[in-house]
Amino acid sequence: MKILVCVKQVPDMESRFKPDGSGTWFEEADLAFRMNEYDEYAVEQAVQLKEQLGNEPEVTVLSIGPDRVNEAIKKALAMGCDRGAHIQDPAPQGKDPWQIASIITQFAQGEGFDLIFTGMQSQDRGSAQVGVLVAELLGFACATTLVGFAYADGVITAKRELEGGIKGIAKLRLPAVVTCQLGLNIPRYPTLPNIMKAKKKEILAIPVADLLKEEAVASTARFYPPARKGGGIVLEGDVGNLVEQLYGILKEKTTVLR
């Protein structure tokens, strides 16, 4: 079995973001980057499946971006992936989900993957489109927002998280794409010896121009912080009066009491 895991490197979400000169993205120079949280679930699930199948599957981890994304690739290699593919792109934020999906598809077509894991979305852009687009372009089965995963005899049993906390079970035959949600697993910490050994694993370096064949279908018009909201309302007076006021506000301005 051949498995692909797609990971994105995103800024630490506790960072302070400010728009960059182009006005369509944020200033990256002083940010610390990490592997996208949902992609960590994808890596963990791929490695667990590899272990379940007696280490037979070969797991490739792919990331698109500038040189810094090698750190995310190396983390995945240290967690148990076998080889990396760095799609070299100094400015991936300028590409829309359609282009990103087409790049991954171009890479995957020559490789004969049976199963592709991705995060359900990225923590920065959050479009949640790349996984499903890759599945569509490759003609693979697809299940999104997985919170449970089992594999036996060529069939994936995927537990999906639906709106309102409802769960659904989907069964998929290979080849397939699955996108991973919080709750699927607890990603392992890479061990220090494995971090050091990851240096010796192969990382393919492929210029993005070799794989990009599609025009963008959507473009980012503007990146800006939300307008500051006005201050909250401070209620004053005795308790009985406060309750009256609060009740009135909740009734008139919200749907809580309807």
Place this chain on the structure above:
Amino acid sequence: MLLELTEEQKLIQDTAKDFAKAELEPVAAQLDQGSDRGPLLANLKKLAELGFMGLNVREEYGGAEAGAISFSVAMTEIARACASTAVTVSVNNMAAEVIQAVGSEEQKRAYIPKICSGEFSAASFALTETCAGSDPAGMLTQAVDDGDSWVLNGSKIFITSASYAGVFVVWAVTDKAAPKGKGISCFLVEAGTPGLVIGKEEHKMGQHASATNEVIFADCRIPKSAMMGKLNDGFRIAVSELAGGRIGIGSLGLGVGLAAMDYATRYATERTQFGQKISSFQAIQWMVADAYTELEAARLLLMNAAFRKDQGKSFAKEASMAKLYATEAANRACYQAIQMLGGYGYTQDFPVERYARDARITSIYEGTSEIQRVVISREILKNFAQ
């Protein structure tokens, strides 16, 4: 010149940070208050499984071969969450490194993998005695040659991790007639050896979860093969092979100081007095500026010492400079953090009083600030000698 961690070093730093936040920070206050060491020992085991007990140890002995810079950044991240866990990790790493540096092949294979894997919760150094602290050459513990064994008699104090250590690196006098420092040898003594007695535990100001005990040798008989390094070469091992531990403790101090200032600075941006956030007062701003400047300087000194060690260059002077500066800066930062919190900083409802208690020992153990100055000035002055 590149002042940037490598990808591997960054990943190790991130792993330490993530682990510390998820596993160490939630139990640190409880470990400080309680007598149950269960959570400490459980976390030490997990840290060993991740490879944090042999950062600078070769792979063949179960180490990570990650180097001294990785060791420094990992210690800082662990200490930000729990100084007691951090000191145990630092001492374990140094025990493994010393055995690797001077032990026989048989000794290396016998003990280093057990330290690295967590089979031993800890390893201990037994050097200090009641009358031999900064002046270890004045020790009285003796090892007497008795045919096919050595017999140890004497007592040691302030032995970190003694009550859960699997092996002890022990220094004892093997030639009473020799000039001072020339008649001491080093031994490896396994826990449970008859005559090795773990004595009373100290009631300390801070770093409560880390045990600090008296260790007594009462006709403790160990095999001839338990000697580590050459006969009467023990004092040299003590003063020269342990310099790396100073990088560890300096990095630990840095972590505690950063934890204190991060907490206090966040507090200052939330706390209102006189109708404004206290961070808008220059008095607070200067505290923030001074403390972070000193901690940044400490970090650079530590990185320089660790870099030199990784490059195979001499680093004793640099390690002492870094340890001296980082631990004193950490103490100042912790006291300033208490000041920024005012009365709250003095209570146990906020973590900064624990940080201050934990930081206090860092300018004492692994060589006091005064001894670091002796080392530093000696290294400098010898280049000026006629």
